[in-house]
Amino acid sequence: MAAAMAEPVPELPRLWQEAAALAGAVRGALGPRGGRALLLRPTGEAVPTRDGRRLLEALRLEPPAARVMAARACSHRAATGDGAKSFVVLLAAVLGGLRAAGGGAGLRRALRAFEAQVLERAAARGLRRHWRTAPPGLPEARLEALLEPYLAGRLGPGERRRLARLCAELCRRCAPTAAARPEALRLLARRFAALHAAVPGLPLASSTILPGIVLRRDFAAYCPAEGELRALLVTEPLQPALTAPGVEFVVDSEGQYEASLRWITRRTEALVKHLQSNSVKLLLSSTKQDELVIYYAQLYGVSVVECLLSEEMALISEITGVSPYAPFGDDMYREITETAVASFCQPLLLGSKRCVHIGFTSVCAFQPHCLILCGPVDGVNEQHAAALQEAFTMLQQLFKTVDQRGECKAEGESQNKASDVCSWDSSPTQKQIVVENISCNSNQVSECQLKALSDETETKILAPDKSSSLVDKQKSYSTAVLACNADTVTACELLDVGKGLEKTCCNIVPFKQEESCVGIAQDHSSSLIEAGSVLPVGGYFEILLHYYIQYYAKQCQQSEVAVVSNVVADALLSIPKALYRTTELDSFTKFYLKAVNSLRKNQPLPGNKEGLESVYCKYQLVVSVLHCVTELLSIDLIIGIKQPVQKIEDHDSEDDF
Structure with missing residues (x-):
């Protein structure tokens, strides 16, 4: 029998404490100015990293709720290629705000109503007039503007520039036309393991891109051939077996055994000659072939590459449209x-x-090219390869759209109508979470416990975050500034912030001359986030969404939704606060005030030439965090199972009656 015990659901203060501990573990590595953690592997290898997924996986997390938080952050990262550290920081800020606001029984429903009513309106009516749609096909210059800031959160300055250029060049070569770019990014993200080869012991500057693909195996048999040649894929040994699997083969004498060997030899030679007669000059095998096959392949001029990885075989099949060959049977x-x-x-x-x-x-439209990735040691090459693969996943998100669930209301309509009241009809389903192989207890978990090092697998050493007191100071100051001026801002100032401006924002994202919200609602009634939407990197998305959420929260007549709106709006500022932690005490405060004042005065946002980021990825980050909060608040019972549950089969017997 499996021994199990249950414990009460963690209350909001405890959830916030665990989330804050996780945020403290990753905040120091957030953004281009973040520090690095040193992961010590059991082999003694020390690997410096700023990767959020690696940091979260290196922690030894005992509290079930903390493990759920880390798992949701990693799941979001796997889906979008970005945002594991930002996910944890934003999650802690939202839980902290709800705790301070004294969340009530209707908190879960208010969170869902906020997403459907306030968040979607803030994105559809507010953010829309600031983002810019990337040109079709993502030109190479635009790719570098997206890739360099993305890699800045994971790699050093010299590494990110070189790798961003290599990544952009690889996209251009694999997809010469704009129409092929989405398909190329999909293949690069899914098959990157087979589309790159790592070479340790060389500087990163030696990295290059080669046409075709590089198989990390040597020839088992090499017969040079000029011009085009036909290649055959096989997934099983070519040498025939004397019997089928599971069938016993009995040899009565040595003569019978030698006759059997001669039959195998003749059959193998005939098969290789058959390949030659069909102009096959290259044999690509996922299994190791017998020496007899290699001998006859060399004799008849067929090159052989064996023991290919499954990723390599899948890539070759996908780009050539060829299936593996089955040689045996009556029609050999x-x-x-x-x-x-x-x-x-x-x-x-x-x-x-x-x-x-x-x-x-x-x-297909994808033209295969291989990235030769050089680095001083294998560990660095692994980090670079992981960062590039996730970068391709991030770039895929640019071609996605988000549809609205709620109908966008025109600006001229009355804000007192019943349709403008935030509501949510469905009730959340009660959930329970089962955590295996742990011992649950009801004691509160300290931050030190959450930051505990991995047991003999990976050890994390992270520089302390020096801006914790500064973040708290800046939060109270910026919130007070916004509260003092919120009542004096008119609807026109909030909704028409870019009207009539012909200048560009940061020389990257121009403020287009916008029509009224009525026109926006009519032209984009079904699209919340358009494909290719980008914004300047560096906290602009969070500032803008914070600004517009606070405005649309005033239209909600439900007090709980208004509270959640203000909590999420303030929590969004936790990310730019972490990004702008420097020795200058008022770095974030200056950035925040300049951005808000520019919005109110219909002026371009403060200059930022550091690059671009995907609006889709940032919006999905906010949605994923809200869903995680709802899930955590929906847990009714935590059951710790010390032993795996044994499967009990039901067999009827005479004793049962």
């Missing part, structure tokens, strides 16, 4: 039609390792 000598066409096939020396370099003719 049938004509071989499913072969890939390779423009070249040659050995390649990467560092001290011999590889195979093949140029395939693609049947």
Whole structure:
């Protein structure tokens, strides 16, 4: 029997305490000015990193709710390629605000009503007039503007510039036309493991891009051939077996055994000759072939590459449209039609390792190229490869849209109508969470426990965050400034912040001449976030969304929704506060006041030439955090299972009656 025990659901103060501890563990590595953590592996290798997912996975988290928070942050990161550290920081700020506001019984429903009514309106009517839609196909310059700030949160200054250029160039070469860019990004994100080769011991500047793909195996048999050649994919040994699996083969004498070997030899030679007669010059195998197959392949001029990884075989099948060949059966000598066409096939020396370099003719718009990624040690190469793969995942999000659930109300309509009251009809489903292999207790978990180092697997050493007191000071100051001036701002100032301006914001995102909210609601009634929407990086999204949430919160007649709106609006400022932590005491305060004053005066936002970020990714971050908060507040019972539950089968017997 499985021993289990239950404990009460964590209350809001305890949830905030656990989230704040997680935020304290990752806040020091947030943003381009963040520090690095040092992960010590069991092998003794020390790997510096700023990756939020690695930091969260390195923590030894005992509290079930904290484990849920870390899991949701990593899930969001896997889906969008970005935001694990920002997720935790924003989550802690939202829970802290709800705790300070004294959340009531209707808090969960108010959170959902806020998302459907206030958040969507703030994005559809407010953010829309500030973002800019990226040109179709994402030109290389725009790719670098998106990639460099993304990599700045994970890598050093010299690394991020070089890798951003390599990443943009790889996208351009794999997708020469704009129409092929979405498909190229999808393949680069899914198949990046097979589209790059790491070379340790060389500087990053030696990295380059080669046409075709590089297989990290040497030739088992190499027969040089010029011009185009046909390649065959196989996933099983070509040497025939004497019997089928599970069938016993009995040999009565040595003569029978030798006759069996001669039959295998003749069969193998006939099969290789059949490949040659069908103009097959290259054999790509996911399994290791017998020495007899290699011998006859060399004899008949067929090159062989064996023991290919599943990712490499899947990539080749996807770009060539060829399925693996099954040689055995009654029709073994049938004509071989499913072969890939390779423009070249040659050995390649990467560092001290011999590889195979093949140029395939693609049947889709994606043109295969391979990134040769150089670095001083394997650990650094792993970090660079992981950052680039997630960067391609992030770029995929630019082509996605978000549809509105609630109908956007025109500006001229009365704000006292019943349709403008925030409400939510569905009631949240009660949930319970089962946490296996842990021992649950009701004691509060301290921040030190959440920051505990991983047990003999990875150890985290992170520089302390020197801005905690400054963040609290700036939060109270900025909130007070906004409260003093909120009543004096008219609807026109809030909704028409970009009207009539022909200047550009930061020379990157121009303020377009906007029509009224009526026109916006009519033209974009079904689209909340348009594909390709970008904003300047560095806290602009959070400031803008904070600004517009506070305005639309005033239209809600439900007090709980208004409270949640103000909590989320203030929590959004926690991210730019962490980004602008410097030795200058009023760094964030200056940035915040300049941005808000520019909005009120219909002026471009303060200059920022550090790059762009996806509006879709940032919006999904806010939504994911709200869903995580709702899930945490919906937990009714936590059950800790010390042993796996045994499956009990129900068998009827005479004793049962």
